Amino acid sequence: MADTMKGLKRTHYCGEVTEAGKEVVVGGFVDRIRDKGGVIFIVLRDRTGVVQLLFNDETDRAIFEKASSCKSEYVLMAKGEVRERESKNDKLKTGNVEIFVTDLRTLAKAQTPPFEITNETKVNDELRLKYRYLDLRRAPLQENIIRRHEIARVTREYFYENGFLEIETPMMMKSTPEGARDYLIPSRVHQGKFYALPQSPQIYKQLLMVSGFDRYIQLARCFRDEDLRADRQPEFTQIDLEMSFVDAEDIQGCVEGYISRLFSEVLGVDIPIPLPRLTFADAMNRYGSDKPDTRFGFEIQDITDTVKDIDFVVFKNAIAEGGSVRAINVKNGAATYTRKEIDKLVDHAKGIGAKGLAYIRWADEPNCSFRKFLADGELEKICSAVDAHEGDLVLICADRTKTVLATLGAIRLICAKKLDVIPEDKYNFLWITEMPFFEHDDDNNTWVAAHHPFTMPMEESLEYLDTDPENVRAKAWDLVLNGTELSSGSMRITDFELQQKMFEALGMTDEEIQAKFGFLVDAYRYGAPPHGGMGIGLDRIAMIMCKADSLRDVTAFPKVQNASELMSECPSYVDDESLDVLGISVVKKEDE
């Protein structure tokens, strides 16, 4: 049996032992052992860092023996006197001292781990996830989890100070047929019926406003049964908020205060507020994206007017068909983008749906892919229009405007990464406003709501509701950081008549409305203050603030792409009795 800690009480975390002369008691895992014959050094690790334990010829023999039998990852508690070290290590907080041990307890032995617990690791993900509890011993992961805790702490502090109440909403709720696929939970008491895990607390938070709670926040677990992409988890955490008696600017202002406080307190980074704003239309025109990364230039420029007289069929056709000709100037891109590299870009553009890319590559002199169609001075005119100079690469796309923007938006990002012009320490937040209200469903040739159907349209665009859906804009907005959508928000419809009109514009019948949104619609008949809110992805924020590559690195026990957890091997089969009692049966098994 292992030693007990009887009679010892930890006085310091390992990382806190910095001052010589004190007597301390520390506990932790054996990080490394160096046995130099008469002297043994054990580096002990806990969540705050490491400290060196010293055993030498002054050490009690029994303790020395025990030290010499320790191995990596053994759990120790040690009492001793903090002494100044002979050879100091400036890189460590505790590098000036070591502990001369006078009492040592082996609290637990450890098998040799399947991989070394080191800051850097080349072990494959699968093994690390199977032994997640060991991977979580590595300092970089511990730091991420601790930073995530800090993020959540500051989040709550800020919103609480601003009058928000954290109110817990149900995890077992009604399945709503909208949006992504629900995770379902069979009911035992009501056989044949199901609960659903929330995709978000949207309905409940709106009801809380109907109830008059005025300002609500929740760090809420949300669930979506979707096929996972690299940066998705089946369960994730949302900073979910809702405010009453406010307009869009009030909500944005409140969230700006939050962002500024969060980055200052957790990272010591100053985010100037108010944050910049772009309308959806401007974002598309300038960056070809509704979540533009504004940390670098290469903005899209409309050169339709400049090239409209050029006798180049590609340009002419695009313009004739109502499209446009647009360009990005990849500053200093000429050297990197050889003909071969440009060809790759063209292939990429074709993958997006463009017919191709024209270009001007200005190495020593401007080399233009459509030179032969140009009259004298026309090349200079184009270069001047996009401010191109020696060393630059101008990429031009002519097509339907939608295609042009999507293409150049994607190409812009690729070039920036290739040229390595995206500053890593910059945090470019951006509001995208005046989002479109409807999206065109090409398959069914109909207009569908771009947001949930309780989203308020902008007053000015109400007149287009019946006649010109494309031009109806929503009181909805996104918060974008470095090209990632962190959050969306909107004002909600609180007026019956308008709500009815919106449903009709979406082609819904009264029966459908009642079936899908019955109790929520009813609630609004009893009076609701103007309200709106946002849902901010906590995991995403944590990932960015930890400079992590994946959500896995900021989630204690993540699932992999097929939604399973490798450590516990979940999901798993359950016994028949468990299913019988629920009144359900399995029709098809994975392995069959």
Place this chain on the structure above:
Amino acid sequence: MADTMKGLKRTHYCGEVTEAGKEVVVGGFVDRIRDKGGVIFIVLRDRTGVVQLLFNDETDRAIFEKASSCKSEYVLMAKGEVRERESKNDKLKTGNVEIFVTDLRTLAKAQTPPFEITNETKVNDELRLKYRYLDLRRAPLQENIIRRHEIARVTREYFYENGFLEIETPMMMKSTPEGARDYLIPSRVHQGKFYALPQSPQIYKQLLMVSGFDRYIQLARCFRDEDLRADRQPEFTQIDLEMSFVDAEDIQGCVEGYISRLFSEVLGVDIPIPLPRLTFADAMNRYGSDKPDTRFGFEIQDITDTVKDIDFVVFKNAIAEGGSVRAINVKNGAATYTRKEIDKLVDHAKGIGAKGLAYIRWADEPNCSFRKFLADGELEKICSAVDAHEGDLVLICADRTKTVLATLGAIRLICAKKLDVIPEDKYNFLWITEMPFFEHDDDNNTWVAAHHPFTMPMEESLEYLDTDPENVRAKAWDLVLNGTELSSGSMRITDFELQQKMFEALGMTDEEIQAKFGFLVDAYRYGAPPHGGMGIGLDRIAMIMCKADSLRDVTAFPKVQNASELMSECPSYVDDESLDVLGISVVKKEDE
């Protein structure tokens, strides 16, 4: 269409308008309207309270007209000048002032609610739950939800300040066959397999200690698919914590600091610490319960010795069979407990399994149910032993000791309630320590673990493991408040060999161990610090601190006893496609 709030910004919550002379903007729901011909008073309500709006002959006519058309629960925003009231209302924070309105907006109209929004309500629960969003407008419920928020806030603050990290653990986890019934979630990707909702994050928090996170806390949603009793919800929130390099007393000390801080900060109530402690054995002997309410006396007293020579067959037999004779002295109970009332107690005792109750009812003179068996002086001896005096009622039970204690423990509570001797404003916390390790499973005549099988036994009782399971005590404890179990905690086994021994003592084979606890057992092979923790019922604490009668009154959107939510009518049927995609089918429907 309703008015907009354009140009107005709320400056004060209703309850904050206390000072005459200012111009303010408020928003809220119409609580009451008094129309006195030329003068209209509207009482406007928000989550902070109410304020009176004044409309009189000075008021702009259009505004006056609008005010006169308002009805209960309309949502208004009003700008105006705060004036001193003519007839003051001392009961209200805002009772000295009223707002002379210069701008009024009707932001939403309201249908007449199905019940009045008043502090007291006699409406039946079902209707209130169907219109939960309206019931939540009532001040007493709002205050509960706000207090619950405060409780959670102080909880996090305290534990964060003490070095705990809040780490989110998965909601979709492996189904473990132990404990209560799991809620299951069919997997779409892995057909035939299921996730389970956590009954608690027990396994994950232990793994976090294995990973070295040292101090963990989470306000964690937990789920149990049990048949609900009055004070249960299928989902509930647990203040879940775990600490490393500590013993039981360290954990209890930390939680005591929390309790003291919580009650002081939220209720202004001083809870002296350290909290009193009772061993499980003492609690059973003195109160006949492992969660004794110590706010009143009536303690159980062992009078076996005193009565052992009395020639009363009931006592004699009990003693002869190894049982005991015990009594409670219901102080001043004689007047209330007439013969008829005592008969009811006896019936109750029989319901618990006792053969009956003997008694001494000392109204004018001691009236003893077994008088005829007593020799001279014996009645006085018994009265003296239990300190009975005129006015008291002594209730005596003779049987197997287990039955005696259970009976008197229950009768004690009944009498205290009947006599109304339980002080409502007292908060009697109590640690129950040295819990038994095994429970006897009478059905299968075997010993089973009383706690989860990772609970550490007390070192001193290890020797009884094989020979005398009844005498093995656990390093497990409960926190009791006013007779309610708030929390249990334990130290966990971190030593392989001991763990193996414990499993064997529970009659488990290696295969069973692997199937049930495989990955967790594996984790402990790689070294774990001594650790333990607790799970504290947040909903229960909130209920007690709100003096609420039910968990429903401290839960925003509760479920009823059959686990359904009346507002959204969940659970509900889902379409076949949703089930097909999961590879499951419904065998039996509730309605069939």
